[in-house]
Amino acid sequence: MTRTRLYEQVAEQITAWIQQNGLEAGDRLPPERELASRLGVSRATLSQALVALEVVGAVVVRHGDGTVLTGKHSESRIVEAIRAHSDRLPEIIDIRDALETKIAALAAQRRTKDDLVAIDAALDAMEESIEHGDRGVDADEQFHAAVTAAAHSDLLAQTMREIASLIRESRIESLSQPGRPRNSLNGHRAITDAIRAQDPEAAAAAMHAHVEMVSDVALLRDQGRDQAQDR
Amino acid sequence: MTRTRLYEQVAEQITAWIQQNGLEAGDRLPPERELASRLGVSRATLSQALVALEVVGAVVVRHGDGTVLTGKHSESRIVEAIRAHSDRLPEIIDIRDALETKIAALAAQRRTKDDLVAIDAALDAMEESIEHGDRGVDADEQFHAAVTAAAHSDLLAQTMREIASLIRESRIESLSQPGRPRNSLNGHRAITDAIRAQDPEAAAAAMHAHVEMVSDVALLRDQGRDQAQDR
DNA sequence: CTGGCCTATTGGCTAGGCCACTGATCCATC
DNA sequence: GATGGATCAGTGGCCTAGCCAATAGGCCAG
Numbered sequence: 001m002t003r004t005r006l007y008e009q010v011a012e013q014i015t016a017w018i019q020q021n022g023l024e025a026g027d028r029l030p031p032e033r034e035l036a037s038r039l040g041v042s043r044a045t046l047s048q049a050l051v052a053l054e055v056v057g058a059v060v061v062r063h064g065d066g067t068v069l070t071g072k073h074s075e076s077r078i079v080e081a082i083r084a085h086s087d088r089l090p091e092i093i094d095i096r097d098a099l100e101t102k103i104a105a106l107a108a109q110r111r112t113k114d115d116l117v118a119i120d121a122a123l124d125a126m127e128e129s130i131e132h133g134d135r136g137v138d139a140d141e142q143f144h145a146a147v148t149a150a151a152h153s154d155l156l157a158q159t160m161r162e163i164a165s166l167i168r169e170s171r172i173e174s175l176s177q178p179g180r181p182r183n184s185l186n187g188h189r190a191i192t193d194a195i196r197a198q199d200p201e202a203a204a205a206a207m208h209a210h211v212e213m214v215s216d217v218a219l220l221r222d223q224g225r226d227q228a229q230d231r
Numbered sequence: 232m233t234r235t236r237l238y239e240q241v242a243e244q245i246t247a248w249i250q251q252n253g254l255e256a257g258d259r260l261p262p263e264r265e266l267a268s269r270l271g272v273s274r275a276t277l278s279q280a281l282v283a284l285e286v287v288g289a290v291v292v293r294h295g296d297g298t299v300l301t302g303k304h305s306e307s308r309i310v311e312a313i314r315a316h317s318d319r320l321p322e323i324i325d326i327r328d329a330l331e332t333k334i335a336a337l338a339a340q341r342r343t344k345d346d347l348v349a350i351d352a353a354l355d356a357m358e359e360s361i362e363h364g365d366r367g368v369d370a371d372e373q374f375h376a377a378v379t380a381a382a383h384s385d386l387l388a389q390t391m392r393e394i395a396s397l398i399r400e401s402r403i404e405s406l407s408q409p410g411r412p413r414n415s416l417n418g419h420r421a422i423t424d425a426i427r428a429q430d431p432e433a434a435a436a437a438m439h440a441h442v443e444m445v446s447d448v449a450l451l452r453d454q455g456r457d458q459a460q461d462r
Numbered sequence: 463c464t465g466g467c468c469t470a471t472t473g474g475c476t477a478g479g480c481c482a483c484t485g486a487t488c489c490a491t492c
Numbered sequence: 493g494a495t496g497g498a499t500c501a502g503t504g505g506c507c508t509a510g511c512c513a514a515t516a517g518g519c520c521a522g
Contacts, residue, residue, distance in 0.1 A: 031503060045475060063482075063484080091387070094333060094384050156322070278475095294515075295514030295515035296473080
């Protein structure tokens with residue numbers, strides 16, 4: 001059994017420190033000498049930690065200049081592959097439809113009582129959020145996360161996490177449309193009902209309709225430069 | 232522009248050396264002191280290179296023992312997340328069903344003439360392969376890759392690539408069953424017909440049936456320790 | 463044969479130092 | 493006044509030397 005190496009701890013301390021201080025891309029880390037003494041490690045060890053962070057793509061170390069943050073933290077190759085393209089929204093809809101429809105069906109089959117409690121809680125949170133005039137972005141995310149958890153598939157869950165940042169962006173755009181949060185909430189209710197009734201087909205259909213509704217926004221927005229991809 | 236760091240060169244030399252000598256998982260690298268002097272760098276620098284290789288997952292450094300190769304090179308986090316579990320086959324079926332069903336539907340909508348040519352070619356390759364008594368694993372893979380390409384979605388394609396190694400394993404098991412390659416080929420034909428006819432629903436249904444057929448094997452194999460996950 | 467100890471080997475980490483690169487400043491030149 | 497080169501302080505890159513800690517295998521006592 002290999003124990004945690006010091007450089008790993010240091011790397012984590014650094015990332016934590018970055019988060020705490022709200023540092024963003026382009027910001028600089030303290031000089032190695034200072035940072036090393038502040039963390040109570042040698043410069044060599046700190047250097048190892050920086051190598052690790054550099055390999056992961058979190059920072060870039062520039063000789064003679066300093067260590068600057070990339071902000072990319074550690075994005076999956078999936079996300080990287082799609083970020084370059086400007087017309088990514090349709091693709092996000094496609095993959096959400098593929099994954100979440102299946103997830104909804106599995107959730108209907110496998111959900112436990114606890115899963116239902118979590119889903120209901122997310123539903124309540126979104127309702128309350130909307131009552132307060134919010135868009136309910138976080139609650140929306142919470143709901144989908146709860147459904148994903150109820151599907152009890154690590155692989156599907158991990159894949160959803162990989163593209164979470166992409167989905168979040170589209171989610172914000174969608175929920176910014178007037179009347180959309182209420183609409184979305186109704187969609188969530190239908191999905192929840194089907195999951196509660198343990199009806200996979202209905203859950204899949206409800207989720208599909210929900211994702212489709214979101215896609216309308218995307219199409220509206222992409223209308224101008226829509227290409228051969230007829231949907 | 233930041234020039235190449237020494238540790239990067241060292242890491243590359245090491246990986247090259249591994250390839251040249253045909254080292255495999257479980258093999259040991261020379262001791263740090265020896266390796267460092269042989270590469271003409273200090274132990275500190277070599278240590279940085281090893282950290283980089285460790286972060287990438289190519290090696291694991293064990294205190295007091297040595298540095299051993301993992302052979303995993305660089306697998307996606309999705310794959311890593313699932314490798315730990317022994318009962319991964321059901322989950323692979325789930326995600327294949329989710330992704331490939333959607334991919335088939337999209338392929339039916341978006342396929343070009345060239346896409347069809349590629350799909351037909353894969354079909355022919357599989358047929359010929361089976362005639363020769365092979366299992367047609369490569370041709371099977373080729374077919375699914377061609378369909379994925381025809382869906383014209385970078386995101387879905389990249390996601391499929393991420394879990395490709397997992398699918399490949401299940402594929403080999405499936406096609407090893409007697410009579411299975413022929414069965415699989417028929418499934419491919421049905422999928423191809425639907426895609427050629429540009430019928431999304433039929434393509435999705437055909438792909439779903441195809442994946443289900445594969446899942447039968449998996450269930451058969453997992454029968455003994457099947458848990459609450461009723462399917 | 464078993465169990466515990468010893469030791470050679472190997473990686474973990476530190477300390478201290480010199481070198482190379484970067485960027486800003488200052489100054490001579492035009 | 494504008495331009496271009498020299499300078500210098502700060503920063504990372506890399507090295508040497510050394511001690512500490514974990515591992516594995518052999519040795520010895522029981």
